[in-house]
Amino acid sequence: MTAPGDFPRRSFVARKLDEAGAGFGSLGDAAVALDFGDSAAEAETARRLGLADLSPLPRTGFKGAGAVEWLAGQGVEVPAESNRAARQSGGELAARLAPGEVLVLGAPEAEADGLPAALEAAWAAEPLPPGTPRGFPLPRRDSHAWFLVSGSEAAAMFAKLCGVDLRPDKFPNLSIAQTSVARVSAIVVRDDRGGTLAYHLLTDSASAEYLWDCLLDAMVEFEGRPVGLAAVRALGDG
Amino acid sequence: MKIMPCPLNGPRNISEFACSGEVAEMPEPNRTGDEDWADFIWMSNNTAGVVREWWCHVPTNYWFIAERDTVTDEILKTYPAGKVFTARRDFQGRDEGP
Known part of the structure; x- marks a missing residue:
């Protein structure tokens, strides 16, 4: 069993991921949450509304x-x-x-x-x-947490947390908004993956656990859930 | 919500910004008396009318200049600081002055 503590580097939200039942794998020197038990179901979730932690990525x-x-x-x-x-x-x-x-x-x-x-x-x-x-x-791996919010409901969810209009028809693919999300400064980059709407979200690493909880709370009404890196990769495959 | 047009990021909620007071020209530090220097550092004109102010978009730490009417609290225009500060300004040392 791979645990985040076995690696030199782990995510800022590693404890939250562990509590949610994440299965960890290695990515270079870091532990990354690959799935939460059912990567096929998570791939479906990621198309509707999924939250993935990409913080261990370079x-x-x-x-x-x-x-x-x-x-x-x-x-x-x-x-x-x-x-x-x-x-x-x-x-x-x-x-x-x-x-x-x-x-x-x-x-x-x-x-x-x-x-x-x-x-x-x-x-x-x-x-x-x-x-x-x-x-x-300007190294960003320790300063910023990195999440990916994906799925058809992502813009509707963001509307609850962010003043910038991130709807797909107003915010074209590969646009960036540097703004406030749930009251913390954040960088939002739209990056559709295999035809699925997706937004990278980077924020101060000290706010990572706060924002992770905020996002999950805002996702409840859309039945959004955490997804692993395997589901994100599956999106990219189309 | 009041909207501030940021020159880098476009229109944003005013809550994303911090105002840092009026734009004042810095006097030559080595040729200025204590009273004038204290005036530059500490005092503001508090003009009723159109003023030029430093503003910062906090999520990007981007500083720019806004022209604002302090009577109506309307933001008239905003632009990068480079429009005003176009060249480096060097000051002579205390002993080099005439």
């Missing part, structure tokens, strides 16, 4: 003068406008949070470190001080 950020240009030089497709995201060839997302700031989210389908770790290593491998400005790294 992610990073870069900010400051020259950061966007440096990322482009590394082969990352960075959106021209702020508050838009672009999908990369490996399924990762580059989310432009401001003219000089990009958040890189690893792909839920990927097994381990992937693009975020490769970019961090590439940045660190270049000499300091930089010959040309390349911004500075």
